Amino acid sequence: MDFKSIEKKWQTRWEKAKFNHFDRKDDERKKFYVLEMFSYPSGAKLHVGHWYNYGPADSYARFKRMQGYNVFQPMGFDAFGLPAENYAIKTGVHPKDSTEQNIATMEQQLRAMGAMFDWSAEVKTCEEDYYCWTQWMFLQLYKNGLAYRKEAPVNWCPSCNTVLANEQVEGGVCERCGTQVVRKNLTQWFFKITAYAEELLTGLDSLDWPDKTKNMQRNWIGKSVGCEVEFDCESGDTIKVYTTRCDTIFGVTYVVLAPEHPLAKKLTTDEQREAVEQYIDYAAHASEIERLSANREKTGVFTGSYCINPVNGNRVPIYLADYVLATYGTGAVMAVPAHDERDFAFATKYHLPIVKVIEKKGEETVLPYTEDGIMVGSVQFDGLVGEEARSAVAKYITKLGKGGSKVNYRLRDWLVSRQRYWGAPFPVIHCPACGDVPVPEKDLPVRLPYDVEFRPDGKSPLAKHEKFMHTTCPVCGGEAERDPDTLDTFVCSSWYYLRYADSQNDKAPFDRAAVDKLLPVDTYVGGAEHACMHLLYARFFTKALRDLGYLDFDEPFKRLVHQGVILGPDGNRMSKSHGNVVSPDDYVNEYGSDAFRLYLMFGFSYTEGGPWNDDGIKAISRYLDRVEKLVLKISDYKAGKNPPYGAEEKTLDYARHSTISRVTKDMEAFSFNTAIARFMELTNAITKYDALPVKNVPLLRSVAEDLVKLLAPCAPHFCEELWEELGHKDFVFEEDYPVADPEKLTLDEKEYAVQVNSKIVCRANISTSLSDEEIEAYVKTLPEVVERVGDKTVRKCVVVQGRLVNLIVG
């Protein structure tokens, strides 16, 4: 088959018939929204990863379509972002120009793939008609207190010259470029994702997502149940600490503040001032490597002040130490060196007292002892253990009016400011008189100017664009400046799946009815690397928009599937520097898009991925040839009179229906490699039947047609062509996906493994109508069994219907 011409032929026909367009008016069929993560328009062409994501997922979408769903499968581009800007800095090509060029190339390649993308719904996040609404989203969050600006210690990537969200720092280095991140205190915009921490956590339970991904989000949100306690200072200030171990509170021998804690300087005495300021400076400049080193020596400094432990009135010293994080809990902890490893190390180093207040049950207590144990030296609480102990102490603290139970989350608010050019500008004006003023919605979009100097120097490129910066305050009309930062590109991708539902709308980001009808996404397919970024942000957006009344569902993605990663042939991640990049184009040119897609589906376990290896691609190509020859040969047969329907025909029909039933399950489960194995088995069964001298032509033909239908989602152009050759006028995709007939799935007899004392002695075909007792009786007559059993008695017989019989003798 000349795949090049048939690919073109069917792509053109599908387009002409608007086959790929989601039918918004259709109320008969159930909608089904299949979404693949949209792509970043990089300079390189479509790589194997894109193909692996989109090809098999498209087969799934086509499968759902043939099952009778009104399938919506859109595609678009996550077009803002750093790579285009970095490319511009290197080459001088403007990000807008290179991005548009790349999108054009990729669109063409994506079309050539032959996927049923509904291009009429396409979105490009860098275009005004999209980022206008991204800015609108910001304004809604701002109006409702979910976006705020504050000075905070933030992660700064010196190579990308911008701040990063917590989620974009991996092990202390920039997720994108691998550069060590440094801390800076900057005034930045945040989204209050923490307001949804609890719902983001509990909502996971209802989602059909990989457990691993759900667990990663749970970990990331990091719920912790503990207790807040107030320690009064002699200065009159109060230090709030957070602890999960209030059962150890009688063992507090000092209190530690993070160096950035607001009370740090205030509580410092004159004698200690110099040492403290030095330490604060040291902590601010300690490199991240140092901070991250697991067994880094603890450092700290005494403030000179003391505070009072509310439960026993003990006077304890207040220290500063950078092992306490400013951004978690209250930025202060009560130190119990006897029962916490970090406090133990610190106390040992600075010769602070260590007081044991928990004892290990029945064994000697070795300090630091951090497990649950029996409270001792704790007056009225002595003898209490674990959870019970903590709740008693927490109650007591509440009664004292010094705090009480408290839930904390590890999740931080989402920092969305970026000091870069190629992104959506903040719709905010800073007025010397009125402060931060949101741009009125009617003035959106705040256009991103083209003529900008984007050489990075740590300041936002837009800040140097006077025309952009200079504006008037919408409130007082006075001179004012725009915010020079741009929004994190993850903001753009947090709502694109909603825009697809109504992408041409120029009055609103989307119409509520359209979105409520199409969403949530039924199946979302994309990489696992987004577990704690995009997938979390998108959930947050959905919940926030729901609460603001813009939509009516709780979760954006009902089902999530991660495709695996295709590595280079050497087992490493594909990259130019490894020199192991495999280009799909070469294979597509040589074998065709269907064969390439089919190979991706067959050669790997979809969710696992693995090293690239093209050994099997010829085999797939050969398989398609076999199918073609076989089907065409059968289509030429003339039906004889009185076609036979005996054992052979029954076997063939059984092969057909068991293939249908198993493939349907496999496709639904994204178990594409096994689905294709079933196609091959069915093909083998047809070949075998076809070799018989006398055959039932109508049956054979109908089985062959079913094979074409079953295979169609996985090899769409190829099957359309075959379908046409078989004499059909309509698309094969207008056909119903075959449904297994349960009657044809029952066999008269099945092969059993016959075991004596759990060892297989023979196999036997046994009628499926026999009862366990009848099977046992029959099996006992088999010569192999008689020989093994001899005169020993059968003490037990296990029958597993349809599978095996096990006689226990002796």
Added chain:
RNA sequence: GCGGGUGUGGCGAAAUCGGCAGACGCGACGGAUUUAGGAUCCGUUGGGAAACCGUGCAGGUUCAAGUCCUGUCACCCGCACCA
């Protein structure tokens, strides 16, 4: 350190509720066809001469374990001073 995952032929991989390990392919070997090569078609193919042995390793539960339990090793991923 914490959380999660993976480990099966020469290779990619399969294996419903615990029920014949290795489906389907690749490769290899043998044969047919062919002047030859290629292509195609048909067989064989976990190891072992065999009894038997085989799912990282060592135990356990069970009539029966790749699957369940305990311990252990290796690799991968995520988090990592979160009090």
